[in-house]
Structures are given as structure tokens and as C-alpha cells.
Amino acid sequence: KLNGHSLELNLPYTSFCISELLKLNRTSIFHSPFGFLDLHTMLLDEYQERLFVGGRDLVYSLNLERISDGYKEIHWPSTAVKIEECIMKGKDASDCANYVRVLHHYNRTHLLTCATGAFDPLFGYIHHAFFWFSFQDPLFYLESYRSEKIRGRCPFDPSSSFVSTLIGSELFTGLYSDYWARDSAIFRSLGRLTHIRTEHDDERLLKEPKFVGSYMIPDNEDRDDNKVYFFFTEKALEAENNVHTIYSRVGRLCVNDVGGQRTMVNKWTTFLKARLVCSVPGMNGIDTYFDELEDVFLLHTRDHKNPVIFGLFNTTSNIFRGHAICVYHMSSIRAAFNGPYAHKEGPEYHWSLYEGKVPYPRPGSCASKVNGGRYGTTRQYPDEAIGFAKNHPLMYQPIKPTHKKPILVKTDGKYNLKQLAVDRVEAEDGQYDVLFIGTDTGVVLKVITIYNQETESMEEVILEELQIFKDPVPIISMEISSKRQQLYIGSASAVAQVRFHHCDMYGSACADCCLARDPYCAWDGISCSRYYPTGTHAKRRFRRQDVRHGNAAQQCFGQQFVGDALDKTEERLAYGIENNSTLLECTPRSLQAKVVWFVQKGRETRKEEVKTDDRVVKMDLGLLFLRVHKSDAGTYFCQTVEHSFVHTVRKITLEVVEEDKVEEMFNKDHEEDRPHRMPCPVQSSFPQGVRPWYKEFLQLIGYSNFQRVEEYCEKVWCTDKKRKKLKMSPSKWKYANPQEKKVRSKPEHYRLPRHALHS
Numbered sequence: 007k008l009n010g011h012s013l014e015l016n017l018p019y020t021s022f023c024i025s026e027l028l029k030l031n032r033t034s035i036f037h038s039p040f041g042f043l044d045l046h047t048m049l050l051d052e053y054q055e056r057l058f059v060g061g062r063d064l065v066y067s068l069n070l071e072r073i074s075d076g077y078k079e080i081h082w083p084s085t086a087v088k089i090e091e092c093i094m095k096g097k098d099a100s101d102c103a104n105y106v107r108v109l110h111h112y113n114r115t116h117l118l119t120c121a122t123g124a125f126d127p128l129f130g131y132i133h134h135a136f137f138w139f140s141f142q143d144p145l146f147y148l149e150s151y152r153s154e155k156i157r158g159r160c161p162f163d164p165s166s167s168f169v170s171t172l173i174g175s176e177l178f179t180g181l182y183s184d185y186w187a188r189d190s191a192i193f194r195s196l197g198r199l200t201h202i203r204t205e206h207d208d209e210r211l212l213k214e215p216k217f218v219g220s221y222m223i224p225d226n227e228d229r230d231d232n233k234v235y236f237f238f239t240e241k242a243l244e245a246e247n248n249v250h251t252i253y254s255r256v257g258r259l260c261v262n263d264v265g266g267q268r269t270m271v272n273k274w275t276t277f278l279k280a281r282l283v284c285s286v287p288g289m290n291g292i293d294t295y296f297d298e299l300e301d302v303f304l305l306h307t308r309d310h311k312n313p314v315i316f317g318l319f320n321t322t323s324n325i326f327r328g329h330a331i332c333v334y335h336m337s338s339i340r341a342a343f344n345g346p347y348a349h350k351e352g353p354e355y356h357w358s359l360y361e362g363k364v365p366y367p368r369p370g371s372c373a374s375k376v377n378g379g380r381y382g383t384t385r386q387y388p389d390e391a392i393g394f395a396k397n398h399p400l401m402y403q404p405i406k407p408t409h410k411k412p413i414l415v416k417t418d419g420k421y422n423l424k425q426l427a428v429d430r431v432e433a434e435d436g437q438y439d440v441l442f443i444g445t446d447t448g449v450v451l452k453v454i455t456i457y458n459q460e461t462e463s464m465e466e467v468i469l470e471e472l473q474i475f476k477d478p479v480p481i482i483s484m485e486i487s488s489k490r491q492q493l494y495i496g497s498a499s500a501v502a503q504v505r506f507h508h509c510d511m512y513g514s515a516c517a518d519c520c521l522a523r524d525p526y527c528a529w530d531g532i533s534c535s536r537y538y539p540t541g542t543h544a545k546r547r548f549r550r551q552d553v554r555h556g557n558a559a560q561q562c563f564g565q566q567f568v569g570d571a572l573d574k575t576e577e578r579l580a581y582g583i584e585n586n587s588t589l590l591e592c593t594p595r596s597l598q599a600k601v602v603w604f605v606q607k608g609r610e611t612r613k614e615e616v617k618t619d620d621r622v623v624k625m626d627l628g629l630l631f632l633r634v635h636k637s638d639a640g641t642y643f644c645q646t647v648e649h650s651f652v653h654t655v656r657k658i659t660l661e662v663v664e665e666d667k668v669e670e671m672f673n674k675d676h677e678e679d680r681p682h683r684m685p686c687p688v689q690s691s692f693p694q695g696v697r698p699w700y701k702e703f704l705q706l707i708g709y710s711n712f713q714r715v716e717e718y719c720e721k722v723w724c725t726d727k728k729r730k731k732l733k734m735s736p737s738k739w740k741y742a743n744p745q746e747k748k749v750r751s752k753p754e755h756y757r758l759p760r761h762a763l764h765s
């Protein structure tokens with residue numbers, strides 16, 4: 007157990023597979039008509055309602071409302087000559103294509119783009135225009151492009167690390183700028199300011215960096231004081247005894263830096279960096295560090311100077327593998343840059359705290375009015391200040407996360423976390439940051455974390471596990487639209503959209519809705535539906551939601567008789583063939599619920615907890631008897647416990663029959679009232695394309711005559727359907743088997759949890 011963090015497997019409340027999401031109309035998927043996409047970049051345009059996607063030889067403009075409909079495309083391949091040249095130079099044929107790596111809003115009508123052009127970067131503008139008041143088709147075409155001769159705007163290599171941000175007409179990039187991908191640097195180009203970069207081959211500035219993100223974050227109202235922040239990992243120069251150590255960094259520059267006058271000409275004079283720490287405090291003062299930043303997300307708040315920064319990290323230490331998410335406030339980032347510098351006296355010395363005099367203007371500060379207005383540009387900075395900046399790029403203090411620990415830690419090895427997006431929601435009991443985490447297997451986890459002030463610990467609640475892509479492909483890009491309540495998810499070959507929530511899937515009872523603890527959803531007296539904090543007062547009275555504790559007993563007191571009653575327990579009849587195996591099915595809706603089985607035998611009124619052993623096994627799907635004995639016959643109660651809320655989900659009467667009686671049971675006409683009838687699994691619950699599990703189950707128990715079973719069950723089901731049609735009312739819906747009293751009719755979309763199908 008890491009301090010305050012449970013290492014136990016944390017199950018999601020619900021789990022959806024792709025076919026279910028499609029059926030619910032919660033997701034829509036765009037596949038390139040060319041059959042490939044090789045997605046490299048995505049740009050969200052909420053105003054014009056488009057998602058721009060850059061891939062191999064292609065740029066798409068997708069419809070935000072429904073990305074599978076109404077796309078526009080630009081086909082932009084490299085010329086045959088360029089491709090041939092590229093291959094001749096020894097590059098991999100697959101890399102000798104035109105990979106679109108940048109899409110930015112340039113102005114109202116144009117996107118700026120750059121692409122690798124078979125190792126000969128191309129730079130251009132895409133004209134796009136959407137006509138609000140006419141039915142004219144939106145415009146989308148490549149207006150102009152040229153071979154890029156200016157270094158630092160676009161990488162040559164489709165897979166080298168690259169970030170960029172456009173501020174006004176200035177393009178800031180972090181990249182490997184040369185053909186061989188050896189020259190890593192931060193550049194500014196394109197606009198009216200001088201073309202500027204980090205010093206060549208200065209390992210103190212950047213040492214084999216991997217760029218993760220870059221953003222402009224203003225410090226105050228003075229635009230001359232605006233700064234750009236680069237998030238990256240690199241080999242740590244200060245970890246001298248271990249040359250392979252990787253640290254995460256935040257680097258910072260002034261937007262208006264124009265370099266020095268006599269030295270550092272056209273080089274950044276304001277570049278500083280600090281270590282970004284995400285660690286778990288250990289028992290004996292030894293912390294566990296998550297050092298490799300994989301993704302960063304800026305959650306914008308009303309205060310545009312203070313976005314909340316979420317970092318997704320991994321660790322590849324020899325001891326264990328894992329992922330963590332840490333949160334940073336701008337105040338701690340600024341504090342590190344305003345703090346002491348790190349200093350290295352000479353080659354033999356270590357990096358240590360600099361305690362000497364700091365020149366004026368303070369290195370790293372911008373030429374702005376808030377800094378006294380004495381210098382109009384960095385060219386006027388005294389040589390002493392510039393010289394100091396050159397030798398002291400590293401800050402001494404690291405940047406620590408909020409609460410000095412991660413908000414989420416995953417070390418179970420079940421997922422590799424790759425991408426992160428965050429939505430801030432108002433719930434009945436406060437504000438929550440919902441994390442959407444993309445994994446390397448096409449899954450998105452929807453998680454909230456709750457901080458307990460008293461115990462200083464974090465509780466993580468996995469609300470949903472969404473299998474977005476059919477194949478277990480890595481998620482490589484995510485964009486979020488809070489306005490639309492949609493997440494846009496890119497893999498190498500497809501782009502999917504998925505709605506943040508689908509409240510009625512949590513069930514049709516108040517308790518189910520409350521136990522889900524989803525801040526988007528609340529019990530409204532009739533169903534589990536979208537929670538709106540701004541609802542009218544009268545309406546709010548009936549909203550039942552408790553995200554923090556999921557206390558359904560309290561929230562739903564008096565609610566049991568509204569809608570579908572929770573108190574009701576499904577009753578079933580099951581048969582076991584003596585000395586053969588049998589399964590008592592019971593899968594709680596919530597995967598987090600703990601299941602306890604009780605049995606009542608013969609005439610006894612006392613219920614006993616079922617003892618499990620080699621013969622009787624508790625599984626995700628239910629209680630499995632590997633060899634059922636006559637003495638096992640009885641009434642079984644499947645009880646779930648969740649947040650101390652106890653619920654008897656199912657009551658199953660198990661009858662044990664001898665093998666030679668089985669055939670007899672199948673042969674009996676099911677219209678007749680007979681004591682022994684073979685039950686069938688409930689139909690209509692299988693998502694399309696999923697093989698009905700009962701076949702697997704029958705295989706498991708060794709019953710070989712599938713066709714016989716199928717025919718029989720089909721007969722029973724068809725009869726059921728006919729009856730349903732005739733009677734219309736599900737409450738009067740009688741079962742083919744008069745003994746099988748089914749209290750709670752299943753809604754059409756009821757589903758088995760995905761894991762149940764694979765157990």
C-alpha cells in the first residue's frame with residue numbers, strides 16, 4: 007500500500023463495450039474512406055463546430071455534432087519524386103509520406119498547417135469557411151503551401167516529438183528541427199518578431215527532450231509580460247550519478263523575447279526551467295517518483311491567468327511500473343521560477359543552490375511595464391543579466407503538486423494510461439473534476455477523485471470504463487468539449503466521439519443512481535437523469551445525488567416505491583444435474599458491489615452464508631458448482647453490499663435432478679404445467695455481435711447437444727414475445743415456465759456487464 011493510495015484493483019461502476027455504446031447512440035465513429043488515417047494531430051473548433059484532423063496525406067474537417075456524418079477532406083500526398091528521394095536517402099518507406107503535424111487557427115478564414123512532406127517539410131494555409139445563414143457547403147481546401155526552408159517550424163520526421171502553439175501570428179515550437187532529428191530546440195518564427203531559438207548543443211538547456219505540450223499563460227494584464235510554458239521530459243543534468251535519469255520539466259519563456267544584443271543574438275534570454283515532481287510520499291521518507299510526463303491538460307477557469315494543470319505521468323523504475331496523475335496550481339509553478347536558481351560552479355561540482363547576488367533585471371523576467379519598464383526589449387538587457395541567464399537555466403526548487411501527492415495512482419498493470427482530458431462539473435455537494443483517461447487499449451476511463459481533508463487521503467471512483475474502439479489500439483489524442491458534453495478520441499485509424507454521460511444506464515432505481523456517484527447524474531424521482539445545478543428550485547427538491555459518499559440509504563429513503571422498486575428481488579429457478587456443474591447466475595449492476603451468497607435449505611428458516619471451496623466457486627458471473635450434490639438443493643440469495651447498502655438482487659431456487667431425467671424435461675410440452683421444466687437464460691440482453699454466453703456456459707458444463715437447447719429456448723422465447731405483444735403490459739407478462747416467477751421485467755436495453763461474458 008502506497009501512503010493513502012490503495013493498490014487494490016479498483017473496479018469501474020459500469021463497463022461498456024463498443025457495440026453497446028453504438029446501440030445507445032452515445033458514440034459515433036469516423037473511419038477514413040481511404041482505409042488509413044495515421045492520425046497525428048487534432049484541432050477542435052467549437053465556434054464553427056468542426057474537428058480538424060491531420061493524418062498521413064490527409065486533412066479532415068469533421069462535424070462536431072456527429073463525426074461520422076458530413077466530413078470534408080483534403081488529399082495532400084507528397085509527390086512521387088519526393089517520395090523516391092526520401093527512400094533513396096535511406097528513410098523507411100512508411101515515413102516517406104506527407105504527415106500533417108500541425109493545425110492551428112490562423113485567422114477567421116484560415117488554418118495554418120505544416121506537414122513532413124516525405125522528409126521535406128511543407129508549410130501552408132487551409133481555407134475553411136462555414137456559412138451560417140445559407141445552405142452553401144462549407145469551404146475546405148488547401149489554399150497555398152510551399153517547401154519550408156526556415157528551420158524550426160516543422161519536423162522532418164513523422165514520429166519525432168513535437169509541440170507548437172500559435173500566439174497571435176507567432177509560432178512557438180518545441181521540436182527536433184533537422185533531417186536527422188538531432189537538433190532539439192525551442193523556436194519562435196513566422197510573425198513580425200525575430201526568428202529565435204535555444205542555443206545549439208547546449209545540454210544545460212535541453213537534453214534529449216520529449217515535448218508534451220506548450221501553452222501561453224498570462225501572468226497579469228500587461229501583455230508584454232506574457233509567457234509561454236513548455237512541458238517536456240529530458241535527461242536530468244542534475245542527476246549526475248545516473249546519466250539515464252529522466253525528469254519532467256516545465257520550461258518558460260517571454261513571448262516578446264528578442265534575444266541579446268552582443269551575446270545570445272537571436273537566442274532566448276528568458277528561458278528557465280524547473281523540475282515537475284509527481285511523487286507519492288513513502289513510509290520512511292523515500293518517495294516514489296513518477297518521472298515521465300506523458301500528457302498534460304490545462305483546465306481553464308474563469309481566471310485566465312490561473313488554469314489548473316493536470317499531468318499524467320508514468321514510471322519505469324525497476325521496482326514497479328505505474329501511472330499517476332498530479333494537479334498543479336500556477337502559484338506553485340510561479341513560485342519555483344521566482345525562487346532560487348540552481349548553480350554549477352564547474353565541471354567537478356554538483357548543481358546546488360545559488361546563494362549569490364542575482365542581477366537586474368532578474369533573469370527570466372520579461373521586458374515589460376510591470377517589471378519597471380526600464381527596458382523596451384531584451385536587447386537592452388545588461389550583459390551581466392544575459393550572461394547569468396545563460397549559465398542558470400535551471401531553478402533550484404522543484405514544482406510540487408497540490409496536496410503534495412497524486413490525485414490518482416494506478417499500479418495494477420491493467421491499463422497503460424496515455425491521454426488525459428478533464429471536465430469540471432457542479433454537483434449537488436460541490437465541484438468535481440471528472441477525468442477522462444485514454445489508455446493504450448482503446449479504453450477511456452471516467453474517474454473522479456475525492457480528497458478527504460481529515461485523513462489527507464484520496465479516494466478514486468472509477469465511474470465508467472468505456473471501450474471506444476473495437477480493437478485494443480492506443481488512444482493517441484483527445485479533445486474535450488464541455489459545451490457539447492462530448493469527448494473526441496483519436497486512435498491511429500479512427501476518430502470517435504462519446505457523450506460524457508448516459509445516466510439512465512445506471513438503472514431505474516434511486517439507489518442505483520446514487521450508488522453510481524456520477525456527478526453528471528441524479529435521481530429525479532422517476533429516473534436517473536442528467537443533473538443540472540441551475541434547475542428551478544421546485545425541481546431541485548427532488549434531486550437525489552450524493553457524489554461524496556454514495557449514501558443511497560439516506561438519499562433514497564422514501565424513494566423505494568417510486569419507479570422501479572429496488573426492494574424487489576428477482577426470483578429464479580435453476581436446475582443442476584447431479585454430479586455435473588451448474589451456475590447460479592447473479593451479476594450486480596455495479597461492478598464495485600461485493601457479492602455475498604446465502605442459502606436456505608429444506609424446511610429451515612435460517613439463512614447461512616455459502617461456504618466456497620474447490621467444488622463451489624464464487625465467480626463474477628455467479629455461484630458455480632463444479633459438481634452439484636443432491637444436498638445442494640435449496641434457496642440461494644445473492645446479496646450485494648455497496649457503501650453499506652445491502653440489497654438482495656436475486657433469489658434462486660436450485661433443484662438437483664438426475665441425469666437421465668434431463669431428456670425427459672426437454673421433451674415435455676412447455677405449455678403444460680409440469681414440475682420439472684428446463685429454464686432458459688433471459689434473451690434480448692445480448693449486444694449485437696456478442697455470442698450468447700449460455701452456449702459457452704453449456705460448453706463449460708459439458709452439455710454437448712447445443713442445437714437441442716437452442717431450439718428449445720427459441721421456442722420458449724418466441725412464445726414469450728408473442729405473449730408480450732398480445733398483452734402489452736409487462737407486468738402481466740407470464741413466463742412459459744409457470745414456476746419461474748419473474749418479478750422484475752427487464753428493460754430492452756438491459757445488458758450483462760462486459761466482464762461477465764468473459765469470465
Ligand SMILES: *[C@@H]1O[C@H](CO)[C@@H](O)[C@H](O)[C@H]1NC(C)=O
Nearest residue numbers: 029030031032033034071072
Ligand atoms: C443519435 O444522436 C444524433 C445526434 O447526436 C441524432 O441526430 C440521431 O437522431 C440519434 N439517433 C438515434 C437513433 O437516436
Ligand SMILES: *[C@@H]1O[C@H](CO)[C@@H](O)[C@H](O)[C@H]1NC(C)=O
Nearest residue numbers: 112113114115116117131149
Ligand atoms: C487569413 O490569412 C490568410 C493567409 O495569410 C490570408 O490570405 C487571408 O486574407 C487572411 N484572412 C483574414 C480574414 O484576415
Ligand SMILES: *[C@@H]1O[C@H](CO)[C@@H](O)[C@H](O)[C@H]1NC(C)=O
Nearest residue numbers: 216239298299300320322422
Ligand atoms: C512513459 O512515458 C514516456 C513518455 O514520456 C513514453 O515514451 C513511455 O513509453 C512510457 N512508458 C510506459 C511504460 O508507458
Ligand SMILES: *[C@@H]1O[C@H](CO)[C@@H](O)[C@H](O)[C@H]1NC(C)=O
Nearest residue numbers: 583584585586663664665666
Ligand atoms: C454421483 O456421484 C456419487 C459419488 O461419486 C455416486 O455415489 C452417485 O451414484 C452419483 N449419482 C449419479 C446420479 O450419477
Ligand SMILES: *[C@@H]1O[C@H](CO)[C@@H](O)[C@H](O)[C@H]1NC(C)=O
Nearest residue numbers: 583585586665707708709710
Ligand atoms: C454432465 O452432463 C453432460 C450431459 O448430460 C455429460 O455429457 C457429462 O459427461 C456430464 N459431466 C459429468 C462430470 O458428469
